[in-house]
Amino acid sequence: MELTAIRTPYLLLDRPRMLRNIHRLQARMDALGVVLRPHVKTAKSAPIAELMCKHPLGPITVSTIKEAEYFAEYGYRDILYAVGISPDKLEPLAALMHKGVKITVLLDSAAQAEAVLAANQKWNTGIRAAIELDCDGHRAGLVPGDPDILVIARQLHEGNALAGVLLHAGGSYHCETDAEKAAAAEAERQAAVSTAESIRAEGMQVSMVSVGSTPTAHYAENLEGVTEVRAGVYVFQDLVMAGIHVCALEDIAIGVVATVIGHRPDKGWILCDAGWMALSRDRGTAKQAVDQGYGVVTTLDGEVYPDLIVANTSQEHGVMMLREGSEAVLPDLPIGTKICVLPNHACATASQFEEYVVSDDRHTQATRWSRINGW
Template sequence: MIPTLATAPTPCLVLDEARMNRNIARLHARLEGTGVVFRPHLKTAKCIEVARRLMTSPAGPAMVSTLREAEEFAAAGVVDLTYGVGIAPDKLDRVAAIRAGGCDLAVLIDSVEQAEALTRRGDCIPALIEIDCDGHRSGVVPEDAARLLAIARALPPGGPRGVLTHGGESYNARSAAALRAAAEGERLAVVRAAAILREAGFACPVVSAGSTPTFLAAESFEGLTEFRAGVSVFFDLFQAGVGVCGPEEIALSVLTEVIGHQSAKGWTITDAGWMAMSRDRGTASQAVDQGYGVVLDIAGRPLGETIVIAANQEHGIVAARPGSGAPAPAPPIGARLRVLPNHACATAAQYDRYLVVGAETGEIIAEWPRFGGW
């Protein structure tokens, strides 16, 4: 029997279906008429029901961050996947097994060693070369043509399937102009890398860019064949702080129950601590520190300037935002609240299902399983 918001065991993960659908529509509209393919990153969702709504077809394309995701989505009929983490050689047997089941799973590399590991196998696992567009993490800078070409030449005949980059430094942007600049830097880096490979005789059919902020801020997609985005299916407070969504667009929340008060301190205690919300405090570096999450009432309406100011493992401490001058909230014991997360990926990882709230009733209409693991 499907629970209600008043009876669901807390803490639990609530998904606002209408908000999610609006977010997905925005993503699909972004590339309409451009000729660029949308390859959603499914690492946030980790759910077949969400993936089917997010992908442009039941077969994909899509991206994953774990081989467990690849296995689950391949079993559900997704046949076009990219594994978006640099491949470790001891994972290649598992990749081959997924491919043997009919899924065209490609891997990511940024070294000659990885390329040689693929070549030694002889089973033609396709690879994309990761490009470092902003010093954020992994990859080959496009200016290092020698390294880029050495990797391509170490691959099996035909070379790489393409090049791929992630504009991770866009998460540090603090203005619309900075977001646009990050998106253009990302695009130029991967297009330049593709040009180097093509001039050397490699076809390089895939030119892939992606991050939620750059996807929504980009002014040009010229030279790209696909764009990727993940957390934008749900959004979160960090993305709101970057400026790519508003809090009213965040589709995930954690349902929690009041279990006590510390009236002298202005605190309300709930049963959703950092195990329920995650320890992510990404908004602490932004203009507005959202603590461990913004507090809503059971219907999803903001409770003034109320946030989770601190968290222990199983206890959330709810109070007025420091410095706001707002009155301290005092919902009674047993009252139910909802909390918007700082980081949707990290918060959702704590749960094995979504409790889906429908637009018409404002109540739970379905339970969608989600999975974890690597």
């Protein structure tokens, strides 16, 4: 089927670009000698996870119980649920353990550790937990050196539930230079490895030393002591990543294909049928050096229209216009023209859709891949 014949808006996946992104990060991990545990929350799709895993059904990271259940159905047997555990999530995870899935959860308090141990006892299972650390103050986790870390480690260790330590350098999303990203990766590594060592020094076994974010994964120079790296958005890349030079615009593998539905020449606007419902409300580039509005506009072939962005949206309307101060000429895009909008944030934009229209040549549809949403 021709891409121009598909009802818009839809989510186009440029398979060659995605494969290039996957190979790029895997090659880097191989060179550094560390296991990649892909985060499947970006794509939420079995055929894509299959391509992200170096070994079939390799270890994966999930962000919801529904993802854990979905990927377990597809045969994945080593799943890390990387959001602080709450007691209500333990019953469905115990059910997955009973199906043969090794589940690791995340926590940063004694109350959560107690809940995990109680669940293991109640459902006669062996969910293990990693202690979440924080190296840049952006979200959850204990700061390395916090005495609670050893208390919780001991509690888990005595219940045979200590997996190790984990952190996510979310602050790296604001690192513009290569040196800053490499420094963030090294800070992430040091926090994880030094904490793992301090736990080992107390005679406890730490098998998981898990770090990762797309920027630090691409710029880490040394991963000594780290047992695995997690990353998700690298599979598609996006404008936020391009804005901090982790990728180029030509690496972004997904885009929302839309149709021109109107013009306001008096205002310099071209309207399309991709509003925030299709593009998402994510404005992740708003605080970057170049604000990309709701996305950069390209041809269906992927060629960028100079300075043309989706500047404003309502539910099913996108308002395209030239970036402020641009000297480019507004392109002539008659009613019915198909365009493609690159996403600010791949996870957010992809989540607005139920499937990927996969293409190898940006002219015809090769296949469609479904994805899940919800919890």
